[in-house]
Amino acid sequence: MSALSPSVPTALVTGGSRGIGRAIALTLARDGFQVLLTYVSRPEEAQETVDAIVREGGSARAEALNVGDGEAVSAFFAEQVKDKVRLAALVNNAGITKDGFLVRMKDEDFDRVLTINLRGAFLCTREAAKIMSKNRYGRIVNISSVVGQMGNAGQINYAAAKAGLLGLTKSCAKELAARNITVNAVAPGFIETDMTAGLADDVRAAYAEAIPLKRMGTAQEIADAVSFLVSDKAAYITGQVLGVNGGMYC
Ligand code: NAP
Numbered sequence: 001m002s003a004l005s006p007s008v009p010t011a012l013v014t015g016g017s018r019g020i021g022r023a024i025a026l027t028l029a030r031d032g033f034q035v036l037l038t039y040v041s042r043p044e045e046a047q048e049t050v051d052a053i054v055r056e057g058g059s060a061r062a063e064a065l066n067v068g069d070g071e072a073v074s075a076f077f078a079e080q081v082k083d084k085v086r087l088a089a090l091v092n093n094a095g096i097t098k099d100g101f102l103v104r105m106k107d108e109d110f111d112r113v114l115t116i117n118l119r120g121a122f123l124c125t126r127e128a129a130k131i132m133s134k135n136r137y138g139r140i141v142n143i144s145s146v147v148g149q150m151g152n153a154g155q156i157n158y159a160a161a162k163a164g165l166l167g168l169t170k171s172c173a174k175e176l177a178a179r180n181i182t183v184n185a186v187a188p189g190f191i192e193t194d195m196t197a198g199l200a201d202d203v204r205a206a207y208a209e210a211i212p213l214k215r216m217g218t219a220q221e222i223a224d225a226v227s228f229l230v231s232d233k234a235a236y237i238t239g240q241v242l243g244v245n246g247g248m249y250c
Helices: 019-030 043-055 070-082 107-135 146-150 156-179 201-210 219-229
Strands: 010-013 034-039 060-064 087-092 138-143 181-188 241-244
Touching: 010 019, 019 034, 019 043, 019 087, 019 219, 034 043, 043 060, 070 107, 087 107, 107 138, 107 156, 107 181, 138 156, 138 219, 146 156, 146 181, 146 241, 156 181, 181 219, 219 241
Parallel strands: 010 034, 010 087, 034 060, 087 138, 138 181, 181 241
Antiparallel strands: none
C-alpha cells in the first residue's frame, strides 16, 4: 500500500472503485488532491482507478472499507490519523440499491440500504469532522439522489436513505461551519453506471423521455459538480443541494 504525503491535501472518496466514485476520484486527482479511495468487493477495479490516476501523474491509494461497519470505519480513520493524512475533502459516494415495492419489501433490504447509504455517510462524516475540525478546514460532499427529492415507486428504502442524507447535510453544515468545514449534497438524476445498467431498454427509454434534456447523465457530469463544491470557488456555499439531473427535478 503506497503512502500518501502528509503535506498534500487528500480527498477521500468512498466507493471510488467504479462508476460515479471513479469519475470523482480521477477528477479530484486532476484538481491536485491526493486521492484515498475505498471499495468493498472489487479490489481490481479500485486498483484500476488508482493506476489511472498514477498514469496521469497523480497519487492515490485504495483501501477496502465497508462504510456500514462502524468498527471498520473507526479503524480506517484511526489509521489515517496515524499516517498524518491531511484530509481536506470527503465525498460520501458509496451506495447500493435493493429495490422492491413497499408491501413486499423485506426488513433486511430496508435496513441494508439505510445502513450503507445513510449510516455509512454519518459514520464517515463523524470521523472526518474530527480531523477537519483540528485543521480548521474541510469540504464534505454527500452523493444523494433525485429519488431522495421526488420519491420513486419501488425504491422506498433508497429514497428514504437519500432524503435522509439531505437532512444530514444541512445539519452538519450548521454544526461544522464554525470550523470552516462546508457540507453540501449533489443529487444526481439517472446516470449511466453499473447501478443503472440493469434497467430494461424500455424503462431506460421512458426515463430518458421524462428528462427535459432527453438523456441520462454521465459520471463525469457528477464529478464536475463535486469538483466545484470542494474547490475554493465554493467557499461560501454550505448546506446546499446541487441537482445534476437534466432538469428532471427543479
Ligand atoms: P455503482 O457503479 O454501483 O458503484 C457503487 C460503489 O459503491 C462501488 O465503488 C462499490 O464498491 C461501493 N460500495 C458498495 N457498497 C459499499 C459498502 N458497503 N461500503 C463501501 N463501498 C461500497 O454506483 P454508482 O451509480 O456509481 O453510484 C454512486 C453513488 O451515486 C451512490 O451513492 C448512488 O446511490 C448515487 N447515485 C447514482 C445514480 C445513478 O443513476 N447511477 C443516481 C443518483 C445517485 P465495489 O466496487 O467494491 O463494489
